[in-house]
Amino acid sequence: MAEQKDLPHAAGPAGGWGSLRGIAHAYGDALPSPAALRSLGRINKPKGVMCVSCAWPKPANYSAFEFCENGAKATLWELTSARCTPAFWDEEGHTVTALRDWKDHDLEKTGRLTHPLRYNAATDRYEEVSWDEAFAAIGATLNALPKNSAVFYASGHAGLEASYLYALLARVHGTNNLPQSSNMCHETTSVGLTKVIGSPVGTIVWEDLAETDAFFVFGQNPGTNSPRFLHPMKELKDRGGKIVTFNPVIEQGLVSFVDPQSPAAMLTGKETAISDQYHQVKAGGDIAAILGLCKCVVEADDAAKAAGTAEVIDHAFVQQHTTGFDSFIQSCRDADWAEIERESGLTEAALREAAAVYIAAEKVIGVYGMGLTQHAHGALNIAMLVNLLLLRGNIGRPGAGCCPVRGHSNVQGQRTVGIAEKAHLVPLDKLKELFGFDPPTEDGMNIVHAAEALFEGKVKAFISLGGNLVRAVPDQHRMEAAWAAQDLTVMVSTKLNRSHLFPAKQAYILPCLGRFETDEQATGPQTITSEDSFSMISASIGYRAPVSESVKSELAIVAGIAKATLPPLPTLQWDAWTADYGLVRDLIERTYPDDFRNYNKRMYQAGGFYRGNGAHERVWKTPEGKAVFTTPDALNSVGFQDAPGRYRLITMRSNDQFNTTIYGYSDRLRGLEGSRDIVLMCPEDIAEAGLTDGQTITLITDVADGHDRRLSGLKLTAYQLPRGTIAGYYPECNVLVPMQHHDALSGTPASKSVPVRVEAD
Template identity: 45%
Template sequence: NSQGRLTEPMVLREGGTHYEPIAWEEAISLVAGKLNSLASPDEAVFYTSGRTSNEAAFLYQLFVRQFGTNNLPDCSNMCHESTSVALAESIGLGKATIRLEDFEKTGLVIVIGQNPGTNAPRMLSSLAAAKKAGAKMIAINPLPEVGLTSFVDPNPQHGNPLSVLGLRPSKLADLHLPVRIGGDMAVLKGLMKIMLEREHAEPGSVFDRDFISQRTAGYTELEAQLDATEWDEIIAGSGLGRAELEEAAEMIIAARSLITCWAMGVTQHTAAVATIQDIVNLHLLRGAIGRPGAGLCPVRGHSNVQGDRTMGIWEKMTPVFRENLEREFAFRTPERDGLNTVESIAAMRDGRAKVFFAMGGNFVSASPDSAAVSAAVQNCDLTVQVITKLNRTAVTPGRVSLILPCLGRSEIDGEQFVSTESTMLNVQMSKGIFEPASEHLRSEVWIVCNLAAATLGERSDVDWYAFAADYDKIRDAIERVVPGFENYNERIRKPGGFYLPNPPRDGVFPTQADKALFKAAPLEYAKVAAGRMLMTTIRSHDQFNTTIYGLDDRYRGIDGGRRVVFMHPDDMAELGLKGGDRVDVTSYWDDGERHIRGFEAVPYKIPRGCTAAYFPEANPLIPLGSVARRSFTPTSKCIVVSVVKSE
């Protein structure tokens, strides 16, 4: 339609050159027939984006597991999987430990590996509230971000009407640490080492000894590891001077409480899990979890990426979830773990996965190694996209491709409503208010239920059509399967919804030791050979994930283009480059080189030896095999590259 919305199901048949309309019944039958013809359910991959509601996600994973596979990769695999792994091990919960009101009670906010001005603009209001209440702020990021140094609140109701005119910008960050790419762990270890030295000199003046002795385990190992870490390595890894780290450490010591926020700038590194656990270590030393104004704040972006994981969208299952799901629906779930996102791409590339079904998202653009993922998706016998608008993945089809257009969250779905979970565990109702773009659109729940019924038939005792007709029944089932959703239908109808249980927020740490665990990992940082540099991907201001709303990036002074490489002026001079020159960038991995060509070199305030380029334009450089240890998150924030002038 005129807004670019898809308004009816479409099919690209084998050998065809264009999509054409297809009836819903035929589309569902086509997918069900292909799924049932597979030699094994594991030959299908069922992807989920963070757009999917709790209700749709719960039924989706139920359908997939009754079909016989745990191949449920999702967008979390590409962003905060490192967070989930790290926090689950350290504190027993892979989620935030704070609520928004904690920002107004804190003494210090550390923002590391995150640019809220571009990636989480609504969060700036919370940061501004913290500053208004007297908090200090430290920004740890390779690039100085305008959103943290000159914040203009666009909402006049927040008490500064002149800010709308840009007349009274607020400075948020009191200290910016321009960390070298890949140097976050070095920064954290440097801060803790300074604090430890102060604690040794004045016992009890820096660390919360009561908290450490009563609520934690592993302190002795961390202390030994910090003592053994050499300052030369910390300085080399972080790219910072000791004086800068001393200033930051003094701010931490002086603060009555501490909140640390992070995002992809931390999670998309080889040592991401250990780095996040050092964030936790820092908090545990100060007793800064489980009290007002103190805690951990991983900032997740998609509207329900956290809720989808709570609903079981994961290639694995917790024992409690598995037991409850099997009891509720009287079937045996697949025992073998499924494929994560990177493993799914490899399986499609190698022909081990033949069907790719995407519940939302823009998989091809969001994934690393663009050439590899495009070839992998096109190698499938069938690809299916449940989307609202065309995207690159829809025009990167398998041999047969279906587009199933769904209702947007803002559109009326009869009398039904759905729900989502925020990054801070707040579960709220989401009910559409606009007329659907077409009478042919169907809800995600309808699509899942009809596909499940057609595929599983008598193999499933689930009344899929009853779920599609009444979402309250879905929530009743969720209540019986997922802990924390007691009285779901009653509580979700209350203004503001409800919060899920958050044991660490209450000072309870459900780890194997029933305590928060210090994790002592050796210092790691990126090391490069002469002539090589480090690259990180970033987003522009006019961008949300893979959706590009405009070609300008006014915060960084970029007009009318995105094929740019930000570089330190001295690095450019050494390479014989000047602003505006076209350059080719090459990345290096065990399986060979990858290239992007004809990008514009832009001088920028970034550490020496570091470069930055926009996502997804720079995705072709990110090797599929370059992932964070234990989380398999692509290392999009730390890639070894070389830059040369284009011929």
């Protein structure tokens, strides 16, 4: 077990009273009405509201409090009593240019947006505009531009109904430019898993959590990013199971946990030790680490054969369900331990200890997050984890499988219903049959392609269904300039964010309902649905009064833009769909009949309804018709060579954060308080570089492409990390990530291994 050694930043356990204090602080900062606390009781329950935070599933047998610290913060932040009305822009110092000096936290603290806004370049301020004026101007501008110069981006906030119509809007307009927030996080999963098991998503269901013998966790931090996952982890430990973690940073959620739903644990402070083994792998060293585990499995199987004892590899499964086995096994046998140790940063003894747990466990779930996906060879990271699972038949049976943990509530579902830039992922023939138009068949742009086209002046308009894209993407300074040079930006938002502060020639902010608010349409209150990480579809029913009579639902906004932009076709019934979202669900069912059978009838089912997953049933939808073993052609995933003075930068999120939303400046689970302007480095590297703990430094991207990327004013902070690995906060460090530094297969930014140099200020 790794422990913080002689450093001042050791923190207490995840959960417990610290979690409650974090919620209380968010409550005090957001200042919602007292009734907002009752809203927490409705989260992740039938006829309630799916959490607006991460995509961790809700159980059918739910508890009284089916939310975590992050979910509570996200809820209270949305239900703030603060309002950002048009009068905000009349106040002194509230020009767009002046607001660029504000912190992200302070921008959002201005409160919920209440009216549609249009940018006035003459005054450098936003001003109120009517919905009809906004829709008409947006439609006229889109129709005056080349179709493929417009990009329709979506974050994971909007429900399946609005997402389906948004994709339809883009395709009737004539483009597949439908990038989505998964392009920046788990697109590597979508592409990488599809290549090797034929499924773009994880293979497990909720019941598997209770049957597994072990979790092998790679590059995922449940304490900060998905705290409800800590309960299944605790339950596994309570029944004698094992958890083995590979992560460069020691994360307290993977060290110890006090269950805040247990009165006894809260009274006594009783901690559950989460990880039986914690291996601080070097940033980008997971390929080598997993290869070492697989080598141990192969050696154990060879020894078992020689001794005439039970096989270790599930050869019957391998023969029936996989391809590429012989080549991969040979690569394991040929792998050199010295190279594995050098590339992983772990010893042979440590990897053998971890492999012993894997071999002894009958059923294993492989868990991972963006620590695997956001690398130049992220898809190979995922393929290697699949290799490990395939060796012992740990995919497609109870208690075993692959579990990518998604970071946004409906990011997976939006892809399911058609928000995708790759034409082959969408049933275009069904759309043609249903709506009587010829959908575009050329692939559109993902986020990287769209950003590069922005830099070249080829993208003229960006529509954003949620999100804070300018702040979320790499190469932030270049992105800000290119974003403002467009003819049109349209942002569907609930609060102010940094992307609003770089308006195009025409720029609109369109305020939308939050998920907790009543969505009243012509036929009455409406329900929206979303998909979680386990492919379960669940309904959300808002019940709170909207923040303003002038806000619209995301679906109504999409329909309003569509009516103003698209030619009138009798099949495009935007008004009817806005009046009754059930009609949209009927369309989704007709478009995707296998996934959404009896959609309207099943959406209130406790725990959601399962849309299915072939790999879960050992149906492999790959070209080979089998799961694929991948022979690695690299031992690290970073995509660059190590050199003297060059470090591998990890960007990470704090405990007081969700994506680009910053709730405060406490990162209590890492023992860091009061600032986000820090960089973590191990004491040995600090000393070798001639620096001192606490001094102010600058990070400079070590890429020779003609662009100077640097971030100054960072406090150097001694922390227990592998040699050569340093860490800083996202999104602040996005200025250091080159747009071209991304996963080779999926285009996902490689934000977990950025080549940088360190200079004293």
